[in-house]
Amino acid sequence: MTRYLPILTWARTYDRGTLTNDVVAAMIVTVMLIPQSLAYALLAGLPPQVGLYASIAPLLAYAVFGTSRALAVGPVAVISLMTATAAGGVAVQGSPEYVAAALILALISGLILTVMGILRLGFLANLLSHPVIAGFITASGILIAVSQLKHILGIKASGETLPEMIRTMSETIGQANLPTIAIGVLSLGFLFWVRKGLKPILVRIGAATRTAEILTRTAPVLVVLLSTLTVAVLALDKHGVPIVGAIPTGLPPIGAPLFDPGLWSALFVPALLISVIGFVESVSVAQTLAAKRRQRIEPSQELVGLGASNIASAFTGGYPVTGGFARSVVNFDAGAETPAAGAYTAIGIAAAALFLTPALFFLPVAVLAATIIVAVLSLVNLSQLREVWRYSRNDFAAMASTILITLFFGVEAGVVTGVVVSLALYLWRASRPHAAIVGRVPRTEHFRNVLRHEVETVPTLLTLRVDESLTFVNARWLEEKVLEIVAERPELKHLILMCSAVNEIDASALESLEAINHRLSDGGVLLHLSEVKGPVLDRLARSDLLDELSGKIFLSQHDAYQELAAPSFHEGDKR
Amino acid sequence: MTRYLPILTWARTYDRGTLTNDVVAAMIVTVMLIPQSLAYALLAGLPPQVGLYASIAPLLAYAVFGTSRALAVGPVAVISLMTATAAGGVAVQGSPEYVAAALILALISGLILTVMGILRLGFLANLLSHPVIAGFITASGILIAVSQLKHILGIKASGETLPEMIRTMSETIGQANLPTIAIGVLSLGFLFWVRKGLKPILVRIGAATRTAEILTRTAPVLVVLLSTLTVAVLALDKHGVPIVGAIPTGLPPIGAPLFDPGLWSALFVPALLISVIGFVESVSVAQTLAAKRRQRIEPSQELVGLGASNIASAFTGGYPVTGGFARSVVNFDAGAETPAAGAYTAIGIAAAALFLTPALFFLPVAVLAATIIVAVLSLVNLSQLREVWRYSRNDFAAMASTILITLFFGVEAGVVTGVVVSLALYLWRASRPHAAIVGRVPRTEHFRNVLRHEVETVPTLLTLRVDESLTFVNARWLEEKVLEIVAERPELKHLILMCSAVNEIDASALESLEAINHRLSDGGVLLHLSEVKGPVLDRLARSDLLDELSGKIFLSQHDAYQELAAPSFHEGDKR
Structure with missing residues (x-):
């Protein structure tokens, strides 16, 4: 009252x-x-x-x-x-x-x-x-x-x-x-x-x-x-x-x-x-x-x-x-x-x-x-x-x-x-979120922007870290970004989306992820997710994405890199 | 062509x-x-x-x-x-x-x-x-x-x-x-x-x-x-x-x-x-x-x-x-x-x-x-x-x-x-960004949500971690959130905004930070910032905020906590 x-x-x-x-x-x-x-x-x-x-x-x-x-x-x-x-x-x-x-x-x-x-x-x-x-x-x-x-x-x-x-x-x-x-x-x-x-x-x-x-x-x-x-x-x-x-x-x-x-x-x-x-x-x-x-x-x-x-x-x-x-x-x-x-x-x-x-x-x-x-x-x-x-x-x-x-x-x-x-202006900025292709800082479990740090990468594997929540204002950007990455790299086999800063994935972004997943499969590339926050993963579990995902969900980016970069990784070790 | x-x-x-x-x-x-x-x-x-x-x-x-x-x-x-x-x-x-x-x-x-x-x-x-x-x-x-x-x-x-x-x-x-x-x-x-x-x-x-x-x-x-x-x-x-x-x-x-x-x-x-x-x-x-x-x-x-x-x-x-x-x-x-x-x-x-x-x-x-x-x-x-x-x-x-x-x-x-x-709906969600009051995980340099983890806090110091960029859609939320925190805690002396996930601060959010800074000073609380990303800090340097800020800018949240929680921290050490 x-x-x-x-x-x-x-x-x-x-x-x-x-x-x-x-x-x-x-x-x-x-x-x-x-x-x-x-x-x-x-x-x-x-x-x-x-x-x-x-x-x-x-x-x-x-x-x-x-x-x-x-x-x-x-x-x-x-x-x-x-x-x-x-x-x-x-x-x-x-x-x-x-x-x-x-x-x-x-x-x-x-x-x-x-x-x-x-x-x-x-x-x-x-x-x-x-x-x-x-x-x-x-x-x-x-x-x-x-x-x-x-x-x-x-x-x-x-x-x-x-x-x-x-x-x-x-x-x-x-x-x-x-x-x-x-x-x-x-x-x-x-x-x-x-x-x-x-x-x-x-x-x-x-x-x-x-x-x-x-x-x-x-x-x-x-x-x-x-x-x-x-x-x-x-x-x-x-x-x-x-x-x-x-x-x-x-x-x-x-x-x-x-x-x-x-x-x-x-x-x-x-x-x-x-x-x-x-x-x-x-x-x-x-x-x-x-x-x-x-x-x-x-x-x-x-x-x-x-x-x-x-x-x-x-x-x-x-x-x-x-x-x-x-x-x-x-x-x-x-x-x-x-x-x-x-x-x-x-x-x-x-x-x-x-x-x-x-x-x-x-x-x-x-x-x-x-x-x-x-x-x-x-x-x-x-x-x-x-x-x-x-x-x-x-x-x-x-x-x-x-x-x-x-x-x-x-x-x-x-x-x-x-x-x-x-x-x-807001939509324009929101439609182009901060994101970076990341690689591993040598001999650590840290992953940093390839443009700013000296990091290890593998030609068949690419990790895209998105620094903002995925919603309908940037879902289209994500689709275009991923297609651009894949079109430029014919040797690519695995794409990891690193979701450490993703607080939310709305229905539009979910739809985009499903589209990306199908398009990448058609092109012979597996889509993986890493570092997905708990609440986001709980919600994804209520959709079909996790069943349909061509790749895997990794708890940490380090696990993902260890498993997917393995062959090249060992080659690197031998040298 | x-x-x-x-x-x-x-x-x-x-x-x-x-x-x-x-x-x-x-x-x-x-x-x-x-x-x-x-x-x-x-x-x-x-x-x-x-x-x-x-x-x-x-x-x-x-x-x-x-x-x-x-x-x-x-x-x-x-x-x-x-x-x-x-x-x-x-x-x-x-x-x-x-x-x-x-x-x-x-x-x-x-x-x-x-x-x-x-x-x-x-x-x-x-x-x-x-x-x-x-x-x-x-x-x-x-x-x-x-x-x-x-x-x-x-x-x-x-x-x-x-x-x-x-x-x-x-x-x-x-x-x-x-x-x-x-x-x-x-x-x-x-x-x-x-x-x-x-x-x-x-x-x-x-x-x-x-x-x-x-x-x-x-x-x-x-x-x-x-x-x-x-x-x-x-x-x-x-x-x-x-x-x-x-x-x-x-x-x-x-x-x-x-x-x-x-x-x-x-x-x-x-x-x-x-x-x-x-x-x-x-x-x-x-x-x-x-x-x-x-x-x-x-x-x-x-x-x-x-x-x-x-x-x-x-x-x-x-x-x-x-x-x-x-x-x-x-x-x-x-x-x-x-x-x-x-x-x-x-x-x-x-x-x-x-x-x-x-x-x-x-x-x-x-x-x-x-x-x-x-x-x-x-x-x-x-x-x-x-x-x-x-x-x-x-x-x-x-x-x-x-x-x-x-x-x-x-x-x-x-x-x-x-x-x-x-x-x-988007504005409604964007106007209520993810944020958490954080405390220190004992004996580490990590800071986590006080609601989800057993962490150390100090009554005179409060750290608010904002998980999204600060723009005009959530600037008002930030003002209200901070005022609410301060109004509820008469013993508060220091408020730290932990900006580790802030990719951008637009002119509206800058204005809100300036308003928050003045309002907190009037109420006897110092405003500090921690973990501000490089590009964000560069831009803030072009405004009056850094000169007017009642508190300090800390490179890491750990530094901020060490310095501002000092008295209570030592008390804790003695026990």
């Missing part, structure tokens, strides 16, 4: 000390989350209150079903961008259909995550290799930052790819609004300075590193307050500065998302991509934080936790959510001990939705855009490209292609390309 | 003896191929002459570009069924658009195969595990056999799935035609008897096994002759027996397939599936036959050969082709020595198209259906299900789901399901 409701684990020992710590952390995260929620809703093309709604019920759901003690869920940048792309594909931004599409995305995504969690399919997230995710996040960061430039300039622009964004911006650049630019650039400058310059100063004047970090993270609120006041006092909205305007006051609306089979099937693939990206990002944050306190998270249950959050979001006027990196770190640093901190944050945001929204009327959109730009630029890390290039050309190819496709063809094409490239 | 034009290899040494052998083989294959071509065209829903056309130019193209000495290409059963499904999805059977769709399928499929060959992407065929292919072929065989029953009964029926076929047949069963049933059942009975009963008789009366086999395979021609004569003499076509009717006389029409972007994109995925299934089937036949004479085929060049065949088919009024199992075996047994035998077969079929078609006017469709049923029932092998079940539950799941989806949702859904299931 505690497995499926992790709340039961920590709620039992919840005491006043934990409560205090959680409440303090929740207050800090709330202050950080208010401007972020509004900004990410803007990025997703949704009304600002949707960002607040997505920061209430999802947090409560995660507190019940999640396993991370410090993860703070809610709207995040990359998922907001993916939501904008997906919803924009089926409806016009600003229309009720667009908002409905965001709710459906959250619901489908929540259902996918929950089902994956219950079926323990978390391993499917392995479809995304690290270079692909890193490339995708970097490219998304660039796309997001560029997409927000229009708000800093006070112009209209659109597009889901870099070329489109640049083209539409260059067409409207003439309508740029000076006061908006001033607010935007000042906010950007201040926020960047806070990131880089404030923390060292705070530390120098005596603040603890952790406190300095937290103060730095909550600084955007200051920009929000100052800029809102400035716009209100100077009536800058009359001078063309776009403002957030009236945000409906009240708790999130409760209701089921629209059921429209056509819309659901159109949004299924985008929702799947959102689920996978959201899960991968969230679980890595949760694992990092858990490890710091020698705690563990349960990835399958995390899927359920995130699934419940998204379903909750879908029924309370939100949009897709996941665990956010920055806010989780703040939550952790501020001392959150249990997921209850998330529930208290939800209460804070609910209070904001009830009472604070009128105060945000004059908040300039440019400030929200500046918040987004500063947040996402920390995601952009092009130096990784150089590191990956140095380490592995294959991984570099996967990363670079994901970045380029994301920038030039959009986020969905980017993720799909990344998955396809990762898998293709 | 000979690499891309294999004809240059064998044409240089071509002599009179080889010519005689090839011509004899070609004559036998021609006799076998005439009824088969007509029958498979019927199965594909195409006019009968299309089957003949697909057996002319493709064979010439393969003779130039193919590497197998014995493979006989042309129309085959499974590809014909897949063509019917794909073309039926975009056009009505019997319409000119349907014939055009078949040509486009051949062209796209030819281009895909050629490009895969040039880019050496043959490894992508590894996407299909053996149980999936076997399941798909068995299910297709059942679908094909059932689809031909309507011709045996002389009724109309349609459908691409088993339930549809049975439903439409049961609706029209009342219109069954007695003379047609008589011809169909007699043909079926005779053909089955030829398969099972004729060969032993021929061998008993003194024929060589090989001759008996060849006579058995060409027996369908006898049925064609007898039934055509019977229908003509008794004028059974007037009594409702469907006949082939007028087949246009002449050589294949030469012309480019229709270029229609909408149709091309609709047919791309079916063409891809046809390419992959065709290649996998053909290459396995070619490898089996090559091995019997210790020859080799070149899989990448085989892709080019099959690609060229399909392109040739597309420009000469054919439809998708591949290497056929039965006819290749006959070709081989009849003594074909080079791909020239295929070219001579093409000449034979061209002669048939020019002169023989009028003689086929009264050929009953039921006889062609009987030929198909007898041919495909040899593909149906449900006993494999039992064997695979005994060997591996995972592989059984892949096979059974492929069979069920193919039967109930059609061939395209079947192949796609098979690929997805194969890959998912």
Whole structure:
């Protein structure tokens, strides 16, 4: 029971000390989350209150079903961008259909995550290799930052790819609004300075590193307050500065998302991509934080936790959510001990939705855009490209292609390309396993690669050592390799497959071994196996291979060599 | 040059003896191929002459570009069924658009195969595990056999799935035609008897096994002759027996397939599936036959050969082709020595198209259906299900789901399901690699699994031996495994990763190792590596891991144990 409701684990020992710590952390995260929620809703093309709604019920759901003690869920940048792309594909931004599409995305995504969690399919997230995710996040960061430039300039622009964004911006650049630019650039400058310059100063004047970090993270609120006041006092909205305007006051609306089979099937693939990206990002944050306190998270249950959050979001006027990196770190640093901190944050945001929204009327959109730009630029890390290039050309190819496709063809094409490239490269490598023709190190029982060591071999006998499990991805390689060896050596009589590193032989590889066995017999060569591991041999005993095998099974490669190389061996002895 | 034009290899040494052998083989294959071509065209829903056309130019193209000495290409059963499904999805059977769709399928499929060959992407065929292919072929065989029953009964029926076929047949069963049933059942009975009963008789009366086999395979021609004569003499076509009717006389029409972007994109995925299934089937036949004479085929060049065949088919009024199992075996047994035998077969079929078609006017469709049923029932092998079940539950799941989806949702859904299931199962296994916590075998330098052997361990030190390469598919597993180990053991100070079986560490696994290193440091545990292979260590040296590693790299696990277990080790010594 505690497995499926992790709340039961920590709620039992919840005491006043934990409560205090959680409440303090929740207050800090709330202050950080208010401007972020509004900004990410803007990025997703949704009304600002949707960002607040997505920061209430999802947090409560995660507190019940999640396993991370410090993860703070809610709207995040990359998922907001993916939501904008997906919803924009089926409806016009600003229309009720667009908002409905965001709710459906959250619901489908929540259902996918929950089902994956219950079926323990978390391993499917392995479809995304690290270079692909890193490339995708970097490219998304660039796309997001560029997409927000229009708000800093006070112009209209659109597009889901870099070329489109640049083209539409260059067409409207003439309508740029000076006061908006001033607010935007000042906010950007201040926020960047806070990131880089404030923390060292705070530390120098005596603040603890952790406190300095937290103060730095909550600084955007200051920009929000100052800029809102400035716009209100100077009536800058009359001078063309776009403002957030009236945000409906009240708790999130409760209701089921629209059921429209056509819309659901159109949004299924985008929702799947959102689920996978959201899960991968969230679980890595949760694992990092858990490890710091020698705690563990349960990835399958995390899927359920995130699934419940998204379903909750879908029924309370939100949009897709996941665990956010920055806010989780703040939550952790501020001392959150249990997921209850998330529930208290939800209460804070609910209070904001009830009472604070009128105060945000004059908040300039440019400030929200500046918040987004500063947040996402920390995601952009092009130096990784150089590191990956140095380490592995294959991984570099996967990363670079994901970045380029994301920038030039959009986020969905980017993720799909990344998955396809990762898998293709993996299959390519897996289909050519490490293997070596081995010979005997003279006067020992050791067998080594003939290309790297001075070893004894016999023309009528060849030993192939395969260094990986035999499965359908490399079964064909094995067939070709063996045929090549036999075709090149007319004098060959015995082929030994040395299986010391083979942990598994699947049905495809079994079939290949049977084919190899028959083909070699037809060509007058006997097939032997040596050093087969116990479990592998047990399973082979359930097949026909052992009965049909033209040669023998040898416990050790040394035994095999002694028996099969015997004539030449004795000749060698005589000399 | 000979690499891309294999004809240059064998044409240089071509002599009179080889010519005689090839011509004899070609004559036998021609006799076998005439009824088969007509029958498979019927199965594909195409006019009968299309089957003949697909057996002319493709064979010439393969003779130039193919590497197998014995493979006989042309129309085959499974590809014909897949063509019917794909073309039926975009056009009505019997319409000119349907014939055009078949040509486009051949062209796209030819281009895909050629490009895969040039880019050496043959490894992508590894996407299909053996149980999936076997399941798909068995299910297709059942679908094909059932689809031909309507011709045996002389009724109309349609459908691409088993339930549809049975439903439409049961609706029209009342219109069954007695003379047609008589011809169909007699043909079926005779053909089955030829398969099972004729060969032993021929061998008993003194024929060589090989001759008996060849006579058995060409027996369908006898049925064609007898039934055509019977229908003509008794004028059974007037009594409702469907006949082939007028087949246009002449050589294949030469012309480019229709270029229609909408149709091309609709047919791309079916063409891809046809390419992959065709290649996998053909290459396995070619490898089996090559091995019997210790020859080799070149899989990448085989892709080019099959690609060229399909392109040739597309420009000469054919439809998708591949290497056929039965006819290749006959070709081989009849003594074909080079791909020239295929070219001579093409000449034979061209002669048939020019002169023989009028003689086929009264050929009953039921006889062609009987030929198909007898041919495909040899593909149906449900006993494999039992064997695979005994060997591996995972592989059984892949096979059974492929069979069920193919039967109930059609061939395209079947192949796609098979690929997805194969890959998912593979990833699932690959994401949970073999690994063991190891301890020292007392008084030795050997380290073994603590669960299986009596070994020494130390509470502050733990060694995890990973038995597979570390890549993105298992990187997450490694992170979780390590966190679990550390979370369970508060006294732990040192974790050693023993890498004796690690052939590769990709960028994702490197990232995970870096994350593990940081997380362990945060938790007060040092991470060490032991027995890292040379090439792996060389590559790690190009990353930051070695600088950042909290612990050390040990050449041998013994050294690591000696140094890190030291205090407890000495205590042990004193006792």
